[in-house]
Amino acid sequence: MTEKATYRYAAELGGLELLQADYRRQTFSRHSHEGYTIGVIESGAQQFYRTGGNHIAPRNSIILVNADEIHSGCAASAGGWAYRAMYPLPEQMDAVLSEQPQRLAxxxxxxxxxxxxxxxxxxxxxxxxxLETSTNRLQRESMVYTLLAQLVLRHARSRGDPAPVVLAPPRLQLAKAFLDEHPAADTSLTELSALAGLSPYHLVRQFKQYFGLPPHAYQIQARLRFAKTLIRQRKSLAAAAVEAGFHDQSHMHRHFKKALGTTPGQYALQHRQRRLSA
Structure with missing residues (x-):
């Protein structure tokens, strides 16, 4: 059976990314998403890295990865794994939870x-x-709000609670923000270090300690996010690659497949089909 990954966008919450995937040999490099990863394993089992360790998610379990958190993934069973996932952004989660009586701080x-x-x-x-099939807006939105609220109530805590989350110092946050806001910039380590007020050595070491990747690898993730946005805007793949800061289209293709489990061309086609059928 061939591997497949189908990305869709639901209209709820201003655009909610969805994934239906069936993998046999796919191995994800360490990467991150702007939004939370909330997935359910439908068959097989997945092994993935998150929070400094490796974890196994068997059938009928829920995978939870926080927004912007570094993680990876591969099969943990001989037949691979299949799952469905959604990727709500932090601001979308806040919109759902803003009026909950037991809201987290x-x-x-x-x-x-x-x-x-x-x-x-x-x-x-x-x-x-x-969300993949129904056109009943009341049903769709009701289910989104109910599910996310229950998930947070049962399995989340506030970042203000005692938790294994240590916020990066402002200098490192500044360096990360620059890479997020200027993903295509041809920035040198010397320039980024000067911006953060750290030596190159300390910047690389501390950036990886707090964000899970060294600066150059994190820059690739920022470029992939920007490239996805450009592709959804119907830019050509070649133009999206260059505008996002990749050397060329093949360079983008390689990183896209390793991080997202699909190719830029497949991602673009799925987005066009979604728009045509809307």
Missing amino acids: GTPYFPEPVVQDPALAWQLDMLIRT
Whole structure:
């Protein structure tokens, strides 16, 4: 059976990215997403890195990765794994949770990478399937709000609570913000170090300590995010690659496949098909 990854966008919350995937040999490099990763394993098992260690997610378990958190992924069973996932942005989570009576004080943080909650796993699977197929707006939106609120209530804590989350010093936050805001910039380590007020050695060491990747690898992730935005805007793949800061289209293709499990061309085609069918 061939591997497949289908990305879709639901209209809810201003545009909610969804993924339906079936992998046999796919190995994800360490990468991050702007949004949370909330997934349910439908068959097989996945092994992935998160929060400084490796974890196994078997069938019917929920995978939770916080926004901008470094993680990876590969098969943990002989037949690979299949799953569905959604990627709500932090601001989208805040929109859902802003009026909850038991609202957390701050952005939700999921401490456990894998949770066993059969009832909620079933609801998550049904939600994503509904967003893929149903045109009933009231049903879709109701399910999104209910699922995310329950997930946070049961399995999240506030970043203000005692938790294994240590905020990076302002100097490192400044360097990270520059890479996020200027992903295509041809920035040298010397220039980035001067911006942060750190020596090159300390910048590389501390950046990886706090953000999980050294600056040059994090820059690739920022460029991939920008490239996705350009592709959704219907830029050509060659133009998106250059504008996002990659050497050429093949350079973007290689990193795109390793981080997202699909090619830029497939991603562009799926987005065009979604728009045509909307």
